[in-house]
Amino acid sequence: MRLIVLVPLLAAIPGAALAKPLTFERALERARAYAPSLKAGAAGVDAARSDSVAAGRLPDPTLAVGIDNFPVSGPPAFSFTRENMTMERIGLEQAFPNPAKRRAERTRAQADIGMAEAGLAVEAQNVRLETALAWIDLYYAKRRLAQLDLLNDSLNDLQTTVSARLAAGTARPSQAFEPEQLRAAVNDRRSELAAEVAAARARLIRFTGDPDADAAGDPPTIEVDRARLMAGVASLPALKSLDAGIDVADADTELARAEKRPDWRVTTSYGRRDPAFGDMVSVGVSIDLPLFTKRRQDPKIAARASDAERARLLREAGERQIVAALDAALADHVMHHQLLMNARDTLVPLAKRRAELDMASYAAGKLDLGSALLSTLAEAEAEVDALAREAEVARDAIRINFTYGDTQP
Incomplete structure (x- = not known):
């Protein structure tokens, strides 16, 4: 047993x-x-x-597509041809974080x-x-x-x-x-x-x-x-x-x-208007303003x-x-x-x-x-x-x- x-x-x-x-x-x-x-x-x-490998790199750019100055009232309302300020726009924006942040x-x-x-x-x-x-x-x-x-x-x-x-x-x-x-x-x-x-x-x-x-x-x-x-x-x-x-x-x-150090961004865009008017290019820079650091x-x-x-x-x-x-x-x-x-x-x-x-x-x-x-x-x-x-x-x-x-x- x-x-x-x-x-x-x-x-x-x-x-x-x-x-x-x-x-x-x-x-x-x-x-x-x-x-x-x-x-x-x-x-x-x-x-x-x-x-x-990706740390500290610049972020990807941003593509922007839009229509500027499209009329919604008055005689040229909702018309692409009766308003000479209406234009089609395409642009790019690139952000640049400050070097200290990237480091x-x-x-x-x-x-x-x-x-x-x-x-x-x-x-x-x-x-x-x-x-x-x-x-x-x-x-x-x-x-x-x-x-x-x-x-x-x-x-x-x-x-x-x-x-x-x-x-x-x-x-x-x-x-x-x-x-x-x-x-x-x-x-x-x-x-x-x-x-x-x-x-x-x-x-x-x-x-x-x-x-x-x-x-x-x-x-x-x-x-x-x-x-x-x-x-x-x-x-x-x-x-x-x-x-x-x-x-x-x-x-x-x-x-x-x-x-506490500002980041900045660069923006550029191309605007196409009516053929009777010239096309337009825009370039801009924007900067962060860390003004209220204490809070x-x-x-x-x-x-x-x-x-x-x-x-x-x-x-x-x-x-x-x-x-x-x-x-x-x-x-x-x-x-x-x-x-x-x-x-x-x-x-x-x-x-x-x-x-x-x-x-x-x-x-x-x-x-x-x-x-x-x-x-x-x-x-x-x-x-x-x-x-x-x-x-x-x-x-x-x-x-x-x-x-x-x-x-x-």
């Missing part, structure tokens, strides 16, 4: 023999090449660059490109980090699962010993069920770890695009150096994104200031300047937050490393020694089988816990370096 219950869960997990193995570096390469979010970010950068538009377009590139860098960092963590989680979940499988195999030998003792009459009949009870407890733990394997593999598939992804090879050895990490804080994608926000706010401020342009300039100041303060706050988060992550890393050393040097050896002594006592008839089996289970749990602590140390190193260190693949 236990096997039947486990089949649906285990069937949902691609077998290691069927899955395509991925080394740690290969997984990162696939994520960089196939992650849809990175392709979307690259498309956003391309869109910003295309927009920048500001080009600067704003470049700032948009920087913002799009910064956003892509942030997403690339997130994808790289999540892919690395998924690979580490899958690697260690499989190792913990294998550790429980070793215990499950050892129970077969123990079951044979108990059966022999029952046949010889040196064991109580109830002891025949104790290995099975331990096996049931191991299967419960195994089901939990199988679910962790499936979840980690699903995350790895999400970022690599490989439907049969599986962790292969050894995890990377990553050193954590606070001095090196602190030296590169200013170049982190998160802060680069905030820097791009400052550039955008500054460009918007310059655009608002440019509104129109100045408030907008002040608003954009406040936005720029806000962007600078957010940049400062963002850097402080990153430094604080880095120090907190380093403290957790030290703590997790100490826990790992405690497990390796103390907890696992003690659990192993206790299990050996308890099994020896059981063999000598000084301890009941149930207590001996519980010690064996405790040893397995200690081994699995040590692997979990090792995984946490590896996760810390990856999270710290991929978040606060070199973000290049």
